[in-house]
Amino acid sequence: MVGAEGEQIGIKPIREALQMAIDLNLDLVNVAPTAKPPVCRIMDYGKFRYEQQKKEKEARKNQKTVDIKEVWFRANIEEHDFQTKLRNVIKFLKDGDKVKCSVRFRGREITHADIGKKILDRVKDEVADISSIERIPKLEGRSMIMILAPKN
Numbered sequence: 001m002v003g004a005e006g007e008q009i010g011i012k013p014i015r016e017a018l019q020m021a022i023d024l025n026l027d028l029v030n031v032a033p034t035a036k037p038p039v040c041r042i043m044d045y046g047k048f049r050y051e052q053q054k055k056e057k058e059a060r061k062n063q064k065t066v067d068i069k070e071v072w073f074r075a076n077i078e079e080h081d082f083q084t085k086l087r088n089v090i091k092f093l094k095d096g097d098k099v100k101c102s103v104r105f106r107g108r109e110i111t112h113a114d115i116g117k118k119i120l121d122r123v124k125d126e127v128a129d130i131s132s133i134e135r136i137p138k139l140e141g142r143s144m145i146m147i148l149a150p151k152n
Contacts, residue, residue: 002031002041011037068147070100073119075109082119086126093131093150103144116144124148 001009001017004026012020021028021042029048032039069092071085092099101123103116120137127148135147 002039004042017042064096066096066098068098068100070102073101073103073116073123075103075105075112075115075119077119082122086123089123089148090127090130093127093148096150098134098150099131099148101146101148105142105144110142113139113144120144120146 001012003009004024009020017040018028024042026042027045029041029043029045030038031041069088071089071092073082073085077085089099089101101120103119105113105116109115116139117137124133124137124146130151131148132151133146134149135145137144137146
């Protein structure tokens with residue numbers, strides 16, 4: 001048994017422990033029921049629950065969720081358009097989000113999948129210092145997809 005101030009009281013019968021808690025106007029809480037013998041503590045259970053909820057709320061507030069942002073390229077993309085999309089990729093990676101880079105093929109462009117691979121390899125080389133490849137470029141249907149993750 002542990003007292004209200006955290007001091008060790010020792011092994012006590014349940015009735016005696018309950019009476020001690022009632023005398024102090026506090027609750028007897030079983031904190032380690034699987035231990036031999038079980039460990040109980042005298043505390044204000046309402047206050048304890050409130051503190052736990054505050055800690056959980058703080059942990060949720062501080063946790064960072066990782067989103068996956070998608071940037072689409074075309075097989076016959078011009079240089080300026082490529083640079084604009086590359087700036088978006090860099091911005092997303094710096095914000096801590098994963099980026100899914102896709103090259104969309106329309107019509108007969110699918111026969112030139114090597115062009116899409118060159119575009120994704122160029123993106124990979126441009127952002128190599130701030131990202132790592134989570135998934136290498138791979139053709140899925142009419143698009144080639146690569147996933148980049150920010151470096152820690």
